[in-house]
């Protein structure tokens with residue numbers, strides 16, 4: 556078992572509180588998200604070390620910044636203010652991975668966490684930048700042209716953004732002191748990109764699809780950003796974007812963990 560010294564825990568808690576406090580000021584986190592993200596950041600650094608913490612911060616800051624560029628999206632209406640559910644839906648593999656690394660000292664658990672974050676980054680970047688695409692997106696399952704913002708829709712800009720987000724996390728792993736070799740770094744790119752694709756695939760199939768009668772638009776949120784409650788027009792009731800994000804992060808995490816078993 557290896558956990559960081561108590562001074563690291565304290566320093567990590569101070570850094571996490573500062574960053575999440577700033578995020579709250581900029582309305583990127585709801586109060587429950589501040590608490591969840593502060594605890595997550597502290598435990599991740601305390602058990603996994605500083606590099607997993609840095610990777611977590613880069614995911615969080617880049618995703619929050621990207622969702623602020625350009626016109627408002629549905630995600631922002633529910634809040635660019637991420638709540639504790641959204642924080643955990645994206646970050647759980649990193650939290651679990653670092654905790655298990657602390658107990659086992661097995662680096663594969665760190666790669667499990669980093670693969671999960673690569674997927675979360677790829678997914679957030681692609682959904683936020685993809686909806687800025689001027690070309691209409693296509694449904695990943697049928698290739699049919701659909702409205703921007705439709706769950707499961709992909710565009711070339713979204714796919715490039717997904718690759719970019721995954722690559723950024725992989726590069727951080729490459730320069731980190733975690734000691735990953737290039738096949739593992741490459742695997743993290745694949746982990747992130749695959750997680751993004753799974754997110755789209757589940758978004759197109761099982762995720763509940765909602766419709767706002769007021770705006771006559773498909774949406775993921777309820778109520779819609781206009782305040783009207785939305786009705787389900789497809790998918791499975793109860794499987795929302797958070798549930799799909801859990802699966803997206805899991806896909807990246809599994810690929811990241813397996814890459815460690817294969818190559819390290």
Ligand SMILES: [Zn+2]
Nearest residue numbers: 767770779781
């Ligand atoms: Zn509406």
